[in-house]
Amino acid sequence: MNLSRIRLIEEDGCEIRMIHFDRVEQARREVIADHELDRLSLTYKVLGDPNRLKIVMALKNVEMCVCDLAAFTGLTDSAISHQLRRLKDLALVKSRRDGRIIYYSLDDEHVKRLLTIGLEHARE
């Protein structure tokens, strides 16, 4: 196999250098759509903050309201509310209202599996 860099000049005049042209081509063929990649990375990013992750972990087994989560994490109600919104936007968490109280819980089983596998990896 040729192991020196290939120089590829694109239409726009940019020069691209690579070693394994075939692998780069394969990766390009198999790449997922930009909007999917963005949504996927946002999903991980939202779990990538310790306080948000703590919220999600707490909701693994029990429904909680904003002030419970504030008491649990030591954050203000406002901070919790901000974070829950981000978690809800990405469908990691869902909510139901019961009078003045809004109960939050995990949105689906995928989230639990994501946490379980992440933890398996982090612990090994």
Next chain:
Amino acid sequence: MNLSRIRLIEEDGCEIRMIHFDRVEQARREVIADHELDRLSLTYKVLGDPNRLKIVMALKNVEMCVCDLAAFTGLTDSAISHQLRRLKDLALVKSRRDGRIIYYSLDDEHVKRLLTIGLEHARE
């Protein structure tokens, strides 16, 4: 069930308010250790950037070197190298040297499963 806030005064004089004392207590009992939570959130965070995620996705099926990944993503070699270091620090990616070239690949099956389940969730 009592649905008004409980006011709890801690030893340090701080007042904590919550609605479901039992649930907060349960969450506190079941919480994972801080260092585990930090490592777990770092694992998600590192996947939470679109370019790093693109790198990891590309490595799902094939070993690649720094400049291949640079050609694939459109980033500089330096940027790729920085990101690979973070991925390696968290054991998402491993490397082997062959002469001047260093080949990167996914570290284990957990990473693939994390990507698969994340994508299932993001697509639903």
Next chain:
DNA sequence: TGAATACTTGAACATTTGTGCATATATTAA
């Protein structure tokens, strides 16, 4: 040996992020 190549590293910078404060909305109960 010295030049070329593949990659790494540290510093600097603009951008993004998480949080708290003040204020606003929604619901209940008096």
Next chain:
DNA sequence: TTAATATATGCACAAATGTTCAAGTATTCA
């Protein structure tokens, strides 16, 4: 209606992040 409560939201700002540039290693080959 009014007061109290539970949560949400816009703004501001310190802290963290991703990238580039320039310089540094490590390896190969002439």
